[in-house]
Amino acid sequence: MTAGMEKAGHRFPVRVYYEDTDAAGIVYYANYLKYAERARTEWLRAAGAGVGAALKGLIFVVRHCAIDYLQPAHLDELLEVETSLLAAAGAVLDLEQVVRRDGALLVRMQVKLACLNEAGRPARLPAALRAAFETHLQSQECA
Amino acid sequence: MTAGMEKAGHRFPVRVYYEDTDAAGIVYYANYLKYAERARTEWLRAAGAGVGAALKGLIFVVRHCAIDYLQPAHLDELLEVETSLLAAAGAVLDLEQVVRRDGALLVRMQVKLACLNEAGRPARLPAALRAAFETHLQSQECA
Amino acid sequence: MTAGMEKAGHRFPVRVYYEDTDAAGIVYYANYLKYAERARTEWLRAAGAGVGAALKGLIFVVRHCAIDYLQPAHLDELLEVETSLLAAAGAVLDLEQVVRRDGALLVRMQVKLACLNEAGRPARLPAALRAAFETHLQSQECA
Amino acid sequence: MTAGMEKAGHRFPVRVYYEDTDAAGIVYYANYLKYAERARTEWLRAAGAGVGAALKGLIFVVRHCAIDYLQPAHLDELLEVETSLLAAAGAVLDLEQVVRRDGALLVRMQVKLACLNEAGRPARLPAALRAAFETHLQSQECA
Numbered sequence A, B, C, D: 001m002t003a004g005m006e007k008a009g010h011r012f013p014v015r016v017y018y019e020d021t022d023a024a025g026i027v028y029y030a031n032y033l034k035y036a037e038r039a040r041t042e043w044l045r046a047a048g049a050g051v052g053a054a055l056k057g058l059i060f061v062v063r064h065c066a067i068d069y070l071q072p073a074h075l076d077e078l079l080e081v082e083t084s085l086l087a088a089a090g091a092v093l094d095l096e097q098v099v100r101r102d103g104a105l106l107v108r109m110q111v112k113l114a115c116l117n118e119a120g121r122p123a124r125l126p127a128a129l130r131a132a133f134e135t136h137l138q139s140q141e142c143a
Helices: A031-046 A049-054 A127-142 B031-046 B049-054 B127-142 C031-046 C049-054 C127-142 D031-046 D049-054 D127-142
Strands: A010-015 A059-069 A078-089 A092-101 A104-116 B010-015 B059-069 B078-089 B092-101 B104-116 C010-015 C059-069 C078-089 C092-101 C104-116 D010-015 D059-069 D078-089 D092-101 D104-116
Touching: A010 A031, A031 A049, A031 A059, A031 A078, A031 A092, A031 A104, A049 A127, A078 A127, B010 B031, B031 B049, B031 B059, B031 B078, B031 B092, B031 B104, B049 B127, B078 B127, C010 C031, C031 C049, C031 C059, C031 C078, C031 C092, C031 C104, C049 C127, C078 C127, D010 D031, D031 D049, D031 D059, D031 D078, D031 D092, D031 D104, D049 D127, D078 D127
Parallel strands: none
Antiparallel strands: A010 A078, A059 A104, A059 D059, A078 A092, A092 A104, B010 B078, B059 B104, B059 C059, B078 B092, B092 B104, C010 C078, C059 C104, C078 C092, C092 C104, D010 D078, D059 D104, D078 D092, D092 D104
16 A cells, blocks of 8 residues: 555444443443444445355354454444455455544454354355455555 | 242342443343343253253243333342243243342343244143143242 | 324334344344334434433433334344334333334334433423424324 | 463353354354453452452453454353453553363453553552462462
8 A cells, every 4th residue: 555545444333322331431342342243244245245145155253353442432422433354365354443433543453254154164255255355455555 | 829928939140240231320221131031041940951851942932021120230239030930821931030139129020931842833831841830839839 | 193194203223233133043132122222312312402402411211111022033134113202291201112124013112211310310301302292293193 | 380280260150141142153252251351350359358448449441352262152051261360560450361161262362451540540450459469379370
C-alpha cells in the first residue's frame, strides 16, 4: 500500500444495548467478540451471493484471537466494527477487526479463522471467496 | 399439603458475575431464564441415571414462561433457584421456579415445557421420569 | 379499533447470529428478551428527541413478562419485532411485542414496565411520553 | 520450577449449559471469556477476606487478552478453568488461564488486567494482594 493510504475495510454499525453492558457501566469484555462475529458474517454476506453459495457446507471457526481493550464503550453508544483482511492462505484467514466510536479506537482484535468442511476437517478457501478477496484487496490498494 | 408445610423443591445455587449484570447495576432480566435452565438441568440430573438414560433422544423445549420480577439481584450475590413440579401430563411439564437471596423472593417464574422426540414431535414423558416425579411429589407431601 | 384494522406497532429488524443460537440449532429462549429490549429502546428513540429529553433520569424496569414460544427461529434468519402499546397509566406501561419471520408469528410477549426515578421510586410517565403515546395510539386507530 | 513439577493454579469447575452453546453444537467462542472471569473472581475470593477488604473500591479491567482455541467443548460437559499468576507489577496482573476437560487442554488464554481506583486511574496492587500472591507463588514452587 502507498504511504498515507487509509485502510478501507468493511464497516458494520453496532448499537450498545443493556444486554451488552455490565455493572461497571461499560460493554462487557466478552461482548466485543459477539460484535466481531456479527461483523464477519455481514462482511462475508457483502462479498456476494456467489461467495455465499461457495461457502455452503463450510464453516469458519476461530483458532486464535488477540484483543486490546483501549477505551470502554457505554450504554446507547453507536459503534462501528471495521473488518480488514490481512492474509488468506490455504484454509486460514487472518483478519484485523477494530471497534470505533466517532472515529476513536476502542478495541482492536486480530482473529485467525480456519475453514472447515462438514466433517470438521480443514478445507481450502473456495475460489469464489479468494476471487472476492482479490477484488477487495485490489480496491483497498487503489482506494 | 398440610398447613405450614414448606414446599421442598430442588435447590440450585447461582453466583452473580459481571456477565450477568447490566449498566443499571443489577442482573439483566433475560439472565434469570439462564439461571432457570441451569436449575432445570440439574433438577433432571438429580432425578438419577435411570431418568438420564430414559431421556436420551428426547428434548424439553419451553412453550410458555411467565416471570414476575419482584426485587433485583446484584453483582457477587449468591442466589438460589428452587424448582418445583406443578404438574406432569402427557408430553407437558409445568414447573414453578423461584429465585431467592437469603430467603427473600426476587423472581418467580412459571414454565411450561414440552417433551419432544428427535423428529421434533411431542413425546410422552418417559415412565422413569414419571416414577421419579411420583417419588419426588411424595417426598414433598411427607416432608 | 374498528374491525379488521391491522395493528400498527413499531417494527424493528433483528438478524440471528451464532451468539443467539444454542446446541439445539435454534434461538435460545432467553435471547428473545434481548431482542425485545432492543426493540423497546428503538421504539422510545423513535418517539422523538422531546421524549428522550423527558426521560432523562428515568429508567424503565420490567415487572412482569409472559412469553409464548410458538415456532423456533434459526441461524441467519431475519426477524422482525413489533412493539405495540396496550396501556399507559400512572408509572406503568403495558406492551405487546411479537417476533415474526416473513410474517409468521414465532414468539409473543406481554411486558409490563415500571417507570422509576433515580431514587428507584415509581415516577409518573412524563407528559411528553404520554403525548407521544396519544399521537401513536391515534395514528394506530386511523391507520 | 523444578523439572516434572505440575503447575498448581487455582481450579474452578464449569458446567456447559444450553446458554453457552451455539448452532455449531459447541461452546460459543466468546463464552470462554465468561468462564475465565468467573474463575478470576473465585481465585480472588479464595485469596481470603483480607484481600477482599483490600480490594474495596478497586476494580480490575482487562487490557489485553489472547486466546488459543484448541478443541471445542460441548453441551453438558464438565470443564475446569485453571488460573495461574504469571506476574504482578505496579498496577498490572498477568495471568494464564486454561480450560480443560478430563485433563485435555481445550482453550488457553493470556490475560492482562489493570487495577483501577474509583476514579478510573491505575492503582498499585494492594499489599494484602501482593502478600497473598507471594504465598501463592511460594506454594506453587514447593508443590
